[in-house]
Amino acid sequence: MKSTSNFSLETGDRLKIAIQKSGRLHDDSMRLLKECGIDVSNGVNKLKSEASNFPLEVYFLRDDDIPQYVEDAVADIGFVGENVVYEKEKAVDVVEKLGFGKCRLSIAVRREEAYDKVASLNGKRIATSYPVLVKKFLDSNNITAEIHEISGSVEIAPGIGLADAICDLVSSGSTLFMNGLKESETILQSQAVLIKSKTLAPAKQLLLNKLLFRIQSVKKARNNKYVLLNAPNDNLQQIISLLPGMKSPTVLPLAEEGWSSVHSVISENEFWDIIEKLRDAGAQGILVVPIEKMII
Ligand SMILES: Nc1ncnc2c1ncn2[C@@H]1O[C@H](COP(=O)(O)OP(=O)(O)OP(=O)(O)O)[C@@H](O)[C@H]1O
Numbered sequence: 001m002k003s004t005s006n007f008s009l010e011t012g013d014r015l016k017i018a019i020q021k022s023g024r025l026h027d028d029s030m031r032l033l034k035e036c037g038i039d040v041s042n043g044v045n046k047l048k049s050e051a052s053n054f055p056l057e058v059y060f061l062r063d064d065d066i067p068q069y070v071e072d073a074v075a076d077i078g079f080v081g082e083n084v085v086y087e088k089e090k091a092v093d094v095v096e097k098l099g100f101g102k103c104r105l106s107i108a109v110r111r112e113e114a115y116d117k118v119a120s121l122n123g124k125r126i127a128t129s130y131p132v133l134v135k136k137f138l139d140s141n142n143i144t145a146e147i148h149e150i151s152g153s154v155e156i157a158p159g160i161g162l163a164d165a166i167c168d169l170v171s172s173g174s175t176l177f178m179n180g181l182k183e184s185e186t187i188l189q190s191q192a193v194l195i196k197s198k199t200l201a202p203a204k205q206l207l208l209n210k211l212l213f214r215i216q217s218v219k220k221a222r223n224n225k226y227v228l229l230n231a232p233n234d235n236l237q238q239i240i241s242l243l244p245g246m247k248s249p250t251v252l253p254l255a256e257e258g259w260s261s262v263h264s265v266i267s268e269n270e271f272w273d274i275i276e277k278l279r280d281a282g283a284q285g286i287l288v289v290p291i292e293k294m295i296i
């Protein structure tokens with residue numbers, strides 16, 4: 001009997017995905033695959049692996065190389081930061097934001113420097129690993145500055161006299177702070193995205209659609225919470241009106257007369273706002289439960 005999980009084996013197609021071998025995106029990329037129900041073993045120093053329960057082959061690479069591999073269709077898809085995708089300017093399609101690896105690409109100057117506006121960068125030397133994005137930013141603001149490309153430890157450049165300013169990734173800002181710098185311009189907001197080859201064969205596109213369906217269900221579940229509460233029947237309509245739900249909230253009578261149990265789904269963004277309003281409207285015993293998958 002044919003197993004449904006073997007659907008690709010009839011054609012032998014496997015989707016080849018490139019993810020970061022180690023570094024900031026590795027763990028979240030592996031976790032996302034796992035939450036999509038895909039088991040991938042990841043031995044130390046292993047550069048290639050196969051999922052045991054989905055037709056997926058995984059290549060572990062330096063993040064900078066991922067757009068090139070996908071452009072060349074050596075990998076069909078990849079998980080990589082938008083910062084790298086837009087810097088490398090390879091011919092790939094950005095398909096889906098993944099919700100992790102959130103950071104921004106910013107210009108920073110010495111903390112004591114009197115930075116006014118972007119024109120303050122005229123004539124300065126800017127050290128960066130992102131020469132393409134920095135040049136575009138400078139050109140679009142009619143700034144003439146010298147770009148000094150370096151591949152890492154960018155934040156020390158002003159301190160050792162290599163540059164007047166830097167452009168690098170920032171998230172908490174602690175690396176800038178520790179190096180006596182202040183953020184002066186944000187040139188890109190970035191997060192990890194799924195990119196795909198422009199020449200994906202139809203059978204591979206079907207596999208990608210299956211993977212995307214799972215990724216979207218995981219993302220929705222992460223952005224929502226399941227809420228159960230007890231509501232006095234006197235105020236039931238007001239409480240229901242506060243709850244969006246997937247269709248509408250579920251309402252069940254409680255054993256105690258005059259009370260109902262209300263179940264609903266609330267998005268993470270408006271969560272605290274709604275909970276406060278529910279409490280003010282007389283809701284009691286509010287329970288909040290994480291959702292594992294969400295299919296609408
Ligand atoms: N501080 C941060 N917070 C959140 N995301 C970040 C942060 N720094 C980098 N990222 C994201 O993670 C990606 C990988 O960052 P990392 O520092 O691991 O890169 P790397 O040192 O170039 O790794 P590799 O060895 O693969 O070339 C970045 O391109 C960016 O998209």
Ligand SMILES: O=P(O)(O)OC[C@H]1O[C@H](OP(=O)(O)OP(=O)(O)O)[C@H](O)[C@@H]1O
Nearest residue numbers: 024153168169170171172173174175176
């Ligand atoms: O604003 P923060 O939270 O301090 O994060 C910013 C730092 O994070 C990244 O480096 P990472 O720590 O990944 O090291 P790497 O540059 O050696 O890869 C980035 O290159 C910054 O240096």
Ligand SMILES: [Mg+2]
Nearest residue numbers: 062063064065
């Ligand atoms: Mg890199």
